[in-house]
Amino acid sequence: MDIERILKTITFKVSSNLNVWILSDALMALAHPKTSYETRRTRMKHIIPLVATAAVATIALAIGINHSKPDTPNPPKPLSQIETDENNTSKTIALVPLKIEYPLAHTNGTPKPLKGMPNMPPPAKPGFRRPPMMIPEGTTNVARGKQIYASDDDPIIGSIDMVTDGDKEAIDGSFIEFGPGRQQVTIDLGLQHNIYAITLWHYHKNALAARVYFDVIVQTADDPDFITHVKTLFNNDHDNTSGMGIGTDKNYIETHLGKIIDTQGVQGRYVRLYSNGNNLNPLNHLIEIEVYGQPVNSDSKAKS
């Protein structure tokens, strides 16, 4: 760190008797021009150690203060949260990191850069790692094997049950290809859940070019027609192509890491995912959706 190096250099110079001696003698000669060199030397023998000690102590304190400031402020991850149920009873819920089993990365070489792609976030800094998401202890993927409904229930490739079959690989036999235009799939969790995270993978085999899916919208609701208690949890339809409102979320490049949405314990039974083609063709692809939650009538109660 540059500031530390500079301060250490100053400390060395100040603690050097020669430098302090010359400086102090010059100052004393200016203040008392008629004083002899021997007299000044006698007086300075008592002054120099005090000046040097004070200077070193001040600089050491400055270094200590500088060290106490972290390079990047990282607020500590909460290990628990207090939730209140409908009876106004509060309880503390232990939080644990969300653990995701990622599929293999399917990339060959460097994908072509995305030129002119709207609504993209700035590129991540080298070495950036996504911080773990904290969810209540006991939360599991409650979407696995659940009933699926879709706007296109006879896909071009694959079958809609593959949305929740646990296979996340981007290989032949693992992905679904829906028709062009806006399509949606809906998962019926079977009963109301508190939902803490949703993860999803479109087609993430970026062998030749980065792939971005458009108008990705994720919602939950209490009913299959999405009329009651509808919550929009993600929406990157920045220009309202779908007519469901302008989304403030960013487009993103598909990778084996998928997309993770923090859903803050929202309550619902049905989870719906929209998309509207991608940057390479008008088709829609899907590999897997996971919904991490707990039934509402379990120990964990909803926040909203």
Ligand SMILES: [Ca+2]
């Ligand atoms: Ca799958």
